Amino acid sequence: MAVYTDVGEAELSAFLARYDLGALLSYKGIAEGVENSNFLVRTEAGTFILTLYEKRVNRDDLPFFIGLMEHLAAEGLSCPLPVPPREGSVLGELAGRPGALFTFLEGMWTRRPNAEQCREVGGALAGMHKATQGFALRRPNALSVESWRPLFEGCGPRADDVEPGLSDEILSELGALEAAWPSDLPTGVLHADLFPDNVFFLQGRLSGLIDFYFACNDILAYDLAICLCAWCFEQDGAFNVTKGRAMIEGYRAVHPLSPAELDALPILARGAAMRFLLTRLYDWIHIPDTSFVTKKDPREYLRKSRFHRQVQSVADYGVSLESASA
Amino acid sequence: MAVYTDVGEAELSAFLARYDLGALLSYKGIAEGVENSNFLVRTEAGTFILTLYEKRVNRDDLPFFIGLMEHLAAEGLSCPLPVPPREGSVLGELAGRPGALFTFLEGMWTRRPNAEQCREVGGALAGMHKATQGFALRRPNALSVESWRPLFEGCGPRADDVEPGLSDEILSELGALEAAWPSDLPTGVLHADLFPDNVFFLQGRLSGLIDFYFACNDILAYDLAICLCAWCFEQDGAFNVTKGRAMIEGYRAVHPLSPAELDALPILARGAAMRFLLTRLYDWIHIPDTSFVTKKDPREYLRKSRFHRQVQSVADYGVSLESASA
Incomplete structure (x- = not known):
């Protein structure tokens, strides 16, 4: 479980102003990932995952990770896809940390694989x-x-x-x-x-x-x-x-x-x-x-x-x- | 932040079988509440909050809390409303704990009230x-x-x-x-x-x-x-x-x-x-x-x-x- 960073509504709204996703409706810190803070974000346009990169992740590696997800999604593999803002990089800054918004992937992980x-x-x-x-x-x-x-x-x-x-x-x-x-x-x-x-x-x-x-x-x-x-x-x-x-x-x-x-x-x-x-x-x-x-x-x-x-x-x-x- | 209990897909699906909410699509533990475990649950019918009552909550008090929310919602106050199953009590059992499903309330809490x-x-x-x-x-x-x-x-x-x-x-x-x-x-x-x-x-x-x-x-x-x-x-x-x-x-x-x-x-x-x-x-x-x-x-x-x-x-x-x- 991992929510290391608290995010205020005003700063999240400012972050989302770069996107065409309508008004912010709600957000919740979620217990997913161990290296980063993740939030489930709902706007008028739908449901998304916001990831804030904490210290354990090297900022220099972020273009590799983000680029990889974009590449995989373009190749048809199902994974979270970075949501592009109107202009500029998919990597933004929020609560003093690099952050990016991703599509929400339905599905559940299995506790007992067959x-x-x-x-x-x-x-x-x-x-x-x-x-x-x-x-x-x-x-x-x-x-x-x-x-x-x-x-x-x-x-x-x-x-x-x-x-x-x-x-x-x-x-x-x-x-x-x-x-x-x-x-x-x-x-x-x-x-x-x-x-x-x-x-x-x-x-x-x-x-x-x-x-x-x-x-x-x-x-x-x-x-x-x-x-x-x-x-x-x-x-x-x-x-x-x-x-x-x-x-x-x-x-x-x-x-x-x-x-x-x-x-x-x-x-x-x-x-x-x-x-x-x-x-x-x-x-x-x-x-x-x-x-x-x-x-x-x-x-x-x-x-x-x-x-x-x-x-x-x-x-x-x-x-x-x-x-x-x- | 609070997710004390892990829940498997099979047991959650079994819990949801009492409701008319379509198939389970996803669920995430969320960092909300300090006494209980809360999950954001998405089904074909929409988005809900599942609350599992941990030990610090006295089971004998649950009818009071649940009844209160039902009463308040009936009086027009905006609060999470227990979702009624097809039949039986809104209080079920999941992962060895009492649990109930609630409507999802949009909105954000304010870090700096004016x-x-x-x-x-x-x-x-x-x-x-x-x-x-x-x-x-x-x-x-x-x-x-x-x-x-x-x-x-x-x-x-x-x-x-x-x-x-x-x-x-x-x-x-x-x-x-x-x-x-x-x-x-x-x-x-x-x-x-x-x-x-x-x-x-x-x-x-x-x-x-x-x-x-x-x-x-x-x-x-x-x-x-x-x-x-x-x-x-x-x-x-x-x-x-x-x-x-x-x-x-x-x-x-x-x-x-x-x-x-x-x-x-x-x-x-x-x-x-x-x-x-x-x-x-x-x-x-x-x-x-x-x-x-x-x-x-x-x-x-x-x-x-x-x-x-x-x-x-x-x-x-x-x-x-x-x-x-x-």
Whole structure:
């Protein structure tokens, strides 16, 4: 949940004066997104989302994020579309922060994904990877393999408080990942955070993707590996091969995966598990304890990391080797 | 801001099946209300607010609150109206909590009230007091004069941490309030929490009142005293007599205030300041410190309490004595 900034009616009306959307009728801070403040805004012209970019988002990255959403929407992918003002940039300023207005996307995120939804997510991710091939802007992945060791060092000596031996286990896995991380796989623009709360479904079908504020250039198949981590484990920690197969098949139905990409999925998934383990560990250690904020348990991703470490091949994700090499 | 409970699509759809509102299109947790979880819900029939009642609200009080809103709406007062299901009670159950669906009220609360808005609030409060004269249900005020001493005792010995000498000052004022509290003024149904964030304005006019979850039976003029505290002080702590006059005149234009009620306003306002000083002090002491929650400063109401203690008569609130006795 996230509303970090309060906005007054007068300043919001002044912001909206740049648009042809009629009078402001109401606005409410909404519990969506963790990096920014979001408001549901109703005007005589309809319902919109106002996003204010808080400090954790680098202002220099905003043209990449905004441009990406415009590009994706122009390519027919369903995502929030920046609403253009009468003139000037879609990026404005409000309450001392950069802000932009977006179309409102109907749909709901699923708390308990099923295999068919995993298939649709795989397809939508592949659709995004295809649609961004012509996108000109670039943003390096600030949370890729070379950032993980410094991130871990930033956690200080308290990792073993989370689980005894965790420091040694992470250091060993970091060494393995740095040594084995692929360098010759196809790259492109990743969503890089396509968790269930960033995918909307409406009446049983995927209706859109949101929250592109981790999007970046990196290995495309790494994005699929992130989704395998985020969507295909059960609440008891078990990997669901039916969901894994559906997700990978869904992806391949839209965009090909080379044998090299399929071979690399286990190491990429180990990397994805490490990336979320480390950011959660960092927050676990650095965010003060409180009864109001539920910090995400880093051990969830420790368990996922261990699962992916014992995977032999992509077959363990549900993809048969014949079809994998087809 | 408040979203305490997560709700899944399946359970929300099941809840909505009792209504004739078409398919569920989207829902978002919103940052509104401090006692309950609120969601903005969009269906094929329109936009609604879903309120889930959390533990701090006594379930036995819900028929009073819901009935009050229905009564007020029937009397023509603009407030959220419980949406009736096809059959059965407007109170349902969702995510293990009582919940109800309400009409969506357009409008925005004002961060910086002006005198004209204070006048409108006075009128709306008087309209509510008039409209509830025929309301049959009763709910005693759990935060009235007899509750303040136990509330202060519940704060323990730490009041002086907030400001040296605060304990003695509160004890002295509690004694004065208990001795001088009026017992013969007209009573009725109070909003009892009509702060600026509970009053919506649209295009310059008051468009509705929300959040009736402190409503109760008590001295009517005490409700006006609460509003004087909540609306008529400037950010530098000074009481604005122009706003005070406008609010009292706005009230009297709709509903009379007897000379006895006017005479009692200073003591009632001291009580109102004490009530919010004590609940804020209680939260200040009992809610753990965190970088995420901004606790409201009890000293704001200490300053208001001191102001009201040095008031000589209602003339100090901007009401001339001739008009007061008229």
